[in-house]
Amino acid sequence: MDRHTIQRALLVAGAALTAVNAVAVPDPTAVPAKVEIRAPVVTPAAIRFDGRHSYMYDRRNIISDIASGADNFVHSLGSVLGTDLPSYFISGIPGYFQDFPSGSDVASSLGINDDDLKATPTEVLNVPPYANWTDQGWNVRFHGNVYKVPNISQSKIDDLANVFLIGTSMDKLSPDEQANARNLTRSIFIVQQSDQNVSMHLEPAPSQGGDGEPGGGNAITPPGGSQNITLPYLTTAEGDFDVFLPIKNVSGGGLLAGNETNNVQRLNVYTNGTLTGNATAFLVPPTGITFISDIDDILRVTKIYDPKEGLLNSFARNFTQWMNMPVIYANWSRTLPNDTHFHYLTTTPEQATRNYMDFIYKTYPGGSFDTRPLNFSNVTATLSIRMFLLQKVFETFPTRKFVLVADTSNSDVMKDYPSLAHIYPNQVQCIFLRNTSVTDDSDKFPYDTSGFEGLNNRSYMFFKVPDDLRGLDIVNGQCLNETIPQNVTFGIQDEVLGIHGAAGKIGGSATVSFVVALVAAMFMVL
Numbered sequence: 001m002d003r004h005t006i007q008r009a010l011l012v013a014g015a016a017l018t019a020v021n022a023v024a025v026p027d028p029t030a031v032p033a034k035v036e037i038r039a040p041v042v043t044p045a046a047i048r049f050d051g052r053h054s055y056m057y058d059r060r061n062i063i064s065d066i067a068s069g070a071d072n073f074v075h076s077l078g079s080v081l082g083t084d085l086p087s088y089f090i091s092g093i094p095g096y097f098q099d100f101p102s103g104s105d106v107a108s109s110l111g112i113n114d115d116d117l118k119a120t121p122t123e124v125l126n127v128p129p130y131a132n133w134t135d136q137g138w139n140v141r142f143h144g145n146v147y148k149v150p151n152i153s154q155s156k157i158d159d160l161a162n163v164f165l166i167g168t169s170m171d172k173l174s175p176d177e178q179a180n181a182r183n184l185t186r187s188i189f190i191v192q193q194s195d196q197n198v199s200m201h202l203e204p205a206p207s208q209g210g211d212g213e214p215g216g217g218n219a220i221t222p223p224g225g226s227q228n229i230t231l232p233y234l235t236t237a238e239g240d241f242d243v244f245l246p247i248k249n250v251s252g253g254g255l256l257a258g259n260e261t262n263n264v265q266r267l268n269v270y271t272n273g274t275l276t277g278n279a280t281a282f283l284v285p286p287t288g289i290t291f292i293s294d295i296d297d298i299l300r301v302t303k304i305y306d307p308k309e310g311l312l313n314s315f316a317r318n319f320t321q322w323m324n325m326p327v328i329y330a331n332w333s334r335t336l337p338n339d340t341h342f343h344y345l346t347t348t349p350e351q352a353t354r355n356y357m358d359f360i361y362k363t364y365p366g367g368s369f370d371t372r373p374l375n376f377s378n379v380t381a382t383l384s385i386r387m388f389l390l391q392k393v394f395e396t397f398p399t400r401k402f403v404l405v406a407d408t409s410n411s412d413v414m415k416d417y418p419s420l421a422h423i424y425p426n427q428v429q430c431i432f433l434r435n436t437s438v439t440d441d442s443d444k445f446p447y448d449t450s451g452f453e454g455l456n457n458r459s460y461m462f463f464k465v466p467d468d469l470r471g472l473d474i475v476n477g478q479c480l481n482e483t484i485p486q487n488v489t490f491g492i493q494d495e496v497l498g499i500h501g502a503a504g505k506i507g508g509s510a511t512v513s514f515v516v517a518l519v520a521a522m523f524m525v526l
């Protein structure tokens with residue numbers, strides 16, 4: 001454990017023990033400020049979707065990982081409470097969450113040989129790209145993955161799917177739910193194809209996108225721009241491709257120049273050699289507002305902070321919109337200027353992308369997409385992927401403004417969104433965070449608002465329901481709905497646990513019973 005980790009561990013332990021002490025000593029005690037805390041699940045869905053290293057996959061290993069990797073302070077806290085906490089409850093990173101299965105791992109662990117695979121068609125996940133306007137014309141970020149779906153028997157798929165479920169199993173699910181779970185499990189156990197050439201055909205997109213999305217998202221169909229393009233590099237060891245490429249330009253009734261239109265233009269992108277690699281590319285003008293939106297627990301109901309529910313919502317149940325959030329987005333899409341663009345950025349792993357896109361494009365305005373590429377599989381990379389993807393968007397559009405939307409249950413969001421506002425003060429227009437901790441009492445994980453210190457307190461809003469976002473004049477910088485009380489303490493907060501950060505007070509014995517309930521819940525999970 002390096003010094004920084006130890007320091008943080010001590011600080012956090014201090015905070016947690018203070019919470020415990022608050023019971024012994026009835027007087028409310030302030031929690032130390034500036035404690036860095038990470039929620040248990042950094043890229044929550046990731047853990048769930050990664051078959052081989054899912055925390056559900058080998059429960060014994062996880063317990064021993066936790067035991068061996070657990071920091072001493074966790075044990076000491078555990079001994080106070082009479083039981084041990086999983087280390088990631090307090091310090092964040094699940095140590096077992098590393099090394100994604102590579103193509104050959106999936107194949108060999110399932111006994112699939114090369115000949116079986118040869119007969120299997122190659123598929124391409126083509127993630128809907130964005131493009132910026134440069135001196136060389138439009139510059140498109142093509143990214144995605146080349147893979148094959150091995151022929152795994154349904155009974156084996158069901159065995160694999162069972163690993164992802166808590167307190168239930170495939171045979172107890174409804175036929176719809178079984179179909180969803182099988183679909184996602186098959187999407188996870190794919191064999192990625194390295195060293196592949198990828199070529200695309202581009203053409204103007206009519207109102208429907210190539211990936212089946214409805215109109216909306218403010219985009220228009222360009223007058224021309226059909227062309228073929230071959231990516232300059234082969235796919236990586238994990239089958240990924242990710243490259244910015246200039247596409248052919250404007251002359252002769254082709255694409256509209258980025259400096260001559262305010263509209264976002266839409267091109268369909270078809271991958272050569274497969275019907276599975278369709279996407280819609282968005283050519284985004286240099287100025288205007290881009291909404292960058294997380295998906296879980298803000299656009300759909302996931303309950304990532306409640307593992308049993310989170311897994312059912314991710315694996316088995318149909319994706320469900322969060323309240324009337326689609327109305328808010330539709331309203332933004334309809335009423336904001338033509339140069340408004342939507343970008344969906346989630347750290348869910350690439351393998352689940354199709355399901356997320358399918359849901360988004362049926363429910364929310366069309367837009368470009370980012371999920372977590374497969375090579376971001378070690379702990380450091382996993383923790384940093386959101387910032388990496390966000391910075392890529394910011395650097396691609398240095399003169400656009402961004403509205404960042406998510407919920408408080410992702411510790412990386414809580415760190416990265418305010419960081420962006422500090423790093424690019426002229427680019428972050430608004431930050432909107434749904435406070436899941438105040439609206440959902442199954443969210444028992446604290447969140448940290450310390451990153452917001454020093455930002456203009458009218459540039460962000462913590463909100464409870466989609467309607468809180470109604471009627472804001474976002475273009476003119478109105479980000480705060482005055483009727484929604486803000487409780488930002490620039491410290492660790494959790495309305496359910498009664499933790500209100502440095503400026504707040506620790507609640508009474510309710511705190512400990514919540515922590516104990518949480519520990520019990522965690523152990524039922526494990």
Ligand SMILES: *[C@@H]1O[C@H](CO)[C@@H](O)[C@H](O)[C@H]1NC(C)=O
Pocket residue numbers: 134135257259260
């Ligand atoms: C737009 O950019 C192109 C290429 O950089 C340039 O030739 C053209 O003059 C610009 N148009 C306007 C209106 O600035």
Ligand SMILES: *[C@@H]1O[C@H](CO)[C@@H](O)[C@H](O)[C@H]1NC(C)=O
Pocket residue numbers: 151152153
């Ligand atoms: C998949 O394997 C089963 C037997 O294991 C076989 O009956 C079926 O035809 C195969 N499907 C394809 C598409 O190869």
Ligand SMILES: *[C@@H]1O[C@H](CO)[C@@H](O)[C@H](O)[C@H]1NC(C)=O
Pocket residue numbers: 149183184186187354355358
């Ligand atoms: C799973 O469902 C998605 C969305 O409906 C679909 O695009 C994808 O092809 C399916 N995946 C598999 C492996 O069947």
Ligand SMILES: *[C@@H]1O[C@H](CO)[C@@H](O)[C@H](O)[C@H]1NC(C)=O
Pocket residue numbers: 201226227228272
């Ligand atoms: C693109 O390639 C296809 C074959 O894959 C060909 O039919 C078509 O003419 C090409 N289009 C252009 C604009 O080169």
Ligand SMILES: *[C@@H]1O[C@H](CO)[C@@H](O)[C@H](O)[C@H]1NC(C)=O
Pocket residue numbers: 199200228230272273
């Ligand atoms: C498309 O792929 C086929 C082989 O699958 C190849 O022969 C053809 O040249 C490719 N077309 C383009 C435009 O890259």
Ligand SMILES: *[C@@H]1O[C@H](CO)[C@@H](O)[C@H](O)[C@H]1NC(C)=O
Pocket residue numbers: 210211212270275276278
């Ligand atoms: C991709 O586009 C092609 C050409 O329009 C179409 O035939 C195919 O069905 C599309 N694939 C999907 C999965 O929608």
Ligand SMILES: *[C@@H]1O[C@H](CO)[C@@H](O)[C@H](O)[C@H]1NC(C)=O
Pocket residue numbers: 176318
């Ligand atoms: C889930 O989605 C499928 C496909 O869209 C639909 O047929 C089914 O009725 C849905 N199930 C529920 C419980 O809504």
Ligand SMILES: *[C@@H]1O[C@H](CO)[C@@H](O)[C@H](O)[C@H]1NC(C)=O
Pocket residue numbers: 220262263338
């Ligand atoms: C927005 O785009 C539409 C479609 O091209 C156009 O009719 C309209 O005039 C544009 N609005 C503005 C304010 O430029």
Ligand SMILES: *[C@@H]1O[C@H](CO)[C@@H](O)[C@H](O)[C@H]1NC(C)=O
Pocket residue numbers: 375376377378379380381
């Ligand atoms: C983790 O991944 C990052 C980015 O992919 C890489 O730079 C780093 O070296 C990796 N660290 C380890 C320990 O493998």
Ligand SMILES: *[C@@H]1O[C@H](CO)[C@@H](O)[C@H](O)[C@H]1NC(C)=O
Pocket residue numbers: 132133134135139244392395396397398
């Ligand atoms: C376009 O995007 C690329 C890739 O992020 C970036 O390097 C470049 O500076 C951007 N160009 C402009 C004019 O913003």
Ligand SMILES: *[C@@H]1O[C@H](CO)[C@@H](O)[C@H](O)[C@H]1NC(C)=O
Pocket residue numbers: 435438462463464484485486487495
């Ligand atoms: C602020 O805290 C109060 C009391 O816990 C709560 O009712 C309110 O919803 C909180 N506001 C937000 C935006 O979380």
Ligand SMILES: *[C@@H]1O[C@H](CO)[C@@H](O)[C@H](O)[C@H]1NC(C)=O
Pocket residue numbers: 465467468469470471472481482483484
């Ligand atoms: C503010 O929030 C309230 C409560 O959700 C909502 O009724 C109102 O429309 C929102 N917008 C403004 C500008 O007050």
